[in-house]
Amino acid sequence: MIPAAFFERDPVSCARELVGTKLIHGSCSGIVIETEAYAEHGDEACHLFTRPSARAFAETHPPGTAYVYLNYGLHWLANVLCKDRQTGSSGFVLLRALEPAGGIPLMKRRRKQSDLRALCSGPGKLAQAMGIGKGHHGKSYCESETFCFRQDGKTDIETLADRRIGISSAKELEWRFLAKDHPGVSVPFGKAR
DNA sequence: AAGAAGATCAAT
DNA sequence: TTGATCTTCTTG
Numbered sequence: 001m002i003p004a005a006f007f008e009r010d011p012v013s014c015a016r017e018l019v020g021t022k023l024i025h026g027s028c029s030g031i032v033i034e035t036e037a038y039a040e041h042g043d044e045a046c047h048l049f050t051r052p053s054a055r056a057f058a059e060t061h062p063p064g065t066a067y068v069y070l071n072y073g074l075h076w077l078a079n080v081l082c083k084d085r086q087t088g089s090s091g092f093v094l095l096r097a098l099e100p101a102g103g104i105p106l107m108k109r110r111r112k113q114s115d116l117r118a119l120c121s122g123p124g125k126l127a128q129a130m131g132i133g134k135g136h137h138g139k140s141y142c143e144s145e146t147f148c149f150r151q152d153g154k155t156d157i158e159t160l161a162d163r164r165i166g167i168s169s170a171k172e173l174e175w176r177f178l179a180k181d182h183p184g185v186s187v188p189f190g191k192a193r
Numbered sequence: 194a195a196g197a198a199g200a201t202c203a204a205t
Numbered sequence: 206t207t208g209a210t211c212t213t214c215t216t217g
Contacts, residue, residue, distance in 0.1 A: 036200070045200070051213065073211030075201050094200055124201045166200055186201095 001148040004140070007063035011037040011082040011091025016161070016177045018080075018093060022153040025130045026146050028107055030098030030120055031153045033179040034186060036164045038079075039091040044169040048090055057138075058083070058090040064142040067092055068132060075124030076133045080141055096123045096165070096176070097185045098130075106131075122186040154179075163192035 002021060007014055015037035022029055038046035040058070047054035047069075057067060058081060067079040079092040098120035100107055107119050107129040120126040127133065141148050158180040163171060165187050176192065178185045 038200075047200085050199095053213070069200090070210090070212060072199060072201055072209080074209065077200060079200085092200090096200085122201070164200075168199085 001142060001145060001150055004062060004064035004142040006149075007080060007082045007142075008085040009082060010084050010087075010089075011039050011093055012175055014080070014082045014091075015093040015175065016159060018095075018149065019159045019177050019179055020154045020157040022101060022150045023095065023098060023130065024146065024148050024150060025132060026103070028103030028130050029101045030126075030130070031101055032095065032097075032149075033099050033157075033182045033184055034095075034097035035177050036094040036096055037091060037175040037177075038094065039175075040089045042170075043091075043173065043175075045164065045167040045171075046091065048092070057081070061138060062140070064140050066132075066136045066139045066141055066147075068127070068134065068137040070134070071124070076127040077123045078127045078130075078132045078136070094123055095126055097121050097178070098126055099179075099182065099184050100129070117184060121184050157182075160189050162189050165192055 015035040018032050021032050040048040063083040065081040078095045082091045100119050111129050119129045160180050161174040162176045164176045
């Protein structure tokens, strides 16, 4: 499994390098094909800028912890907490899309959706398909083989940087990372508004 | 106490 | 393009 030391860096590096790894939860797994970085400093879109509760969370949890929250009252979104060893500053990596790998029948049931392409092609869909929700908030991705990242994903992926999706501030930062030409991403390269 | 905004998704 | 649905934060 990827150790907590991996997340003791800035969130942009973590987000970029998570692309191509494999996310595991129980019997389900998928190759990470899209992520976004959110940083404590210089990023007004980050919850660490807008939400006191997120700052408290970052202070009381170690790097590699899941930060899971409900968005629009409907969708759970899964993040990983990062803390730079050098600077001490924090950030999050939002998991935005996977290429389904294992446990696909269960993912289809959770999503009520049989089209492989539509299973994990967005942060809300990904969390729903993988069964990640409220109960995972505060759990470490680095302590159990049944909830973690592994390096046995894909090594031949070319990763591109692009603007982030669905935010109203700090739109110019190219902190979304996606697998080049992959059909399973939430929004194709260059189509972010 | 009440209002607004929000890292989305599926249906129209 | 819109409605669904609720938590968090801000304002009064």
